[in-house]
Amino acid sequence: MHGTSNKHYDVIIIGAGIGGLVCGCYLAKAGMKVLIVEQHHKPGGYCTSFKRNGFTFDAAAHSFGSYRKNGNMRRIIEGLDLDSRLEVKRYDPSDIIVSPDYKVTFWADTDRTVQELQHAFPKEAENISNFVTNLINFRPIDFAILRKKTFKELLDQYFQNDQLKAILSIPVLGNGALPPSLISAFTGSKIFTEFILDGGYYTGKCMQTLPDTLTERFKELGGTIKTSCLAKKIEVKNNETKGVVLKDLGYISSKYVVSNSDVRQTFFELLGDGVARREILKKIDAMVPSLSIFTLYLGINDPHESLPDAGTNVWFLPDYNIEKLYFSAKNMTSDIKYFMMRFSPDKKTILAFANAPFRDKGFWRNNKQTIINNFIKKIEDVLVPGLSSRIVYKDAATPYTMYRYTLNYKGAAYGWATFPSQLFTPELRMMTPIKGLFLAGHWTTHTQGIPGVAYLGYDVAKLILKKEKTYRK
């Protein structure tokens, strides 16, 4: 299958996010000639890290889930023989939720988590046990039923207590960027099983280790990657992909094209006019992206006991009206109401995250510093007394920054908003109506987050290899 020319590949993948890298590795492993092009100067997309003033910060994603034995992420990494090279470590507890009346801890030991929840909410003891047991034992058919429901409807089926429902909803709001009344029960329950009950995994010294190791493996398997290389156009003739036009490098032909970049860019810019059917463009144009995230980066000179355990996500829930909290984030002023913070595994930095809307550069130029200062004050008031005196470096990424580094539409953190109505949109499956064009990443309407996009990348590779009849399980 290997071509001879550097101007022809079997597959060109646009984007070296985790979805693109996993897809590339599995295709190269099967012997295909694969080129990955990435517009940023390093691979990883939302899973990169950067250095400032001697501190290493994860730019966005800061841990992952689904790495239990037989978990999807574990199987994908093992399939590439990377498990020992990656040195994946699980932080325990993975998550703590602090509300005005409760502190709820999510341990690696699910029974312990259930017992603590039951202790806090004794009248809901049996319901808690049923909820967790059913989530863990859900079969694919059960998840199909959950597609049409909201997470609120699912919680209402199990629980009476509104405080408990709010506590179980805050990590879903943070990791899915929608409140329980709007997010699909499918996504909410997947966030629980794949991110919360099996979360807190981390690779090496920083998240960059994950894309760097995948890139290294991709090259070992014969793949070619070009960074600082923007794809400008996907060439299509008679509804079939012919190759990709790259900035500076020009046209390179390929049989297949996989887009790991956002779907709006793929359909409106890369394909250009008159390629995709008008109904598809109309549908994509009407779809709603997920919220973005305002991310605070703090360098600390003096770790102190008031800081949470390194590697644990600590959520602050100020009151139990989750819907109101969501709308406060969506209409962000300079005040942060709820957030999640994490003291890094190297015990030198803090990341703090708040769901936030996309606004233009001017808004952030005028408001970024005020938001940073308010955010620090909020953390200091409610979780880490004396924090400001230990900060030696502070900066933040706005939703605009998220867009600028990854070209994700509106800096969306998780691709499309996962309303039940937007989930599994037929037109945004991995295989598109254009022959040879595939989508891999969080802008397909299937899933999100690192394990989700890793699985999509793997699945797209499987689809292509099946077409080529070279797929070996």
Ligand SMILES: Cc1cc2nc3c(=O)[nH]c(=O)nc-3n(C[C@H](O)[C@H](O)[C@H](O)COP(=O)(O)OP(=O)(O)OC[C@H]3O[C@@H](n4cnc5c(N)ncnc54)[C@H](O)[C@@H]3O)c2cc1C
């Ligand atoms: C602040 C924040 C925190 C998060 N935290 C977590 C977390 O802790 N755990 C978790 O599991 N998930 C987290 N997520 C979500 C998760 O990071 C994403 O869902 C996932 O990484 C998306 O991966 P992807 O492969 O679909 O795309 P991306 O990571 O968006 O990568 C797409 C790549 O395509 C490149 N690209 C785009 N257009 C072009 C072009 N024309 N030419 C060449 N290259 C192009 C981009 O530069 C980018 O590198 C977080 C997201 C954010 C924003």
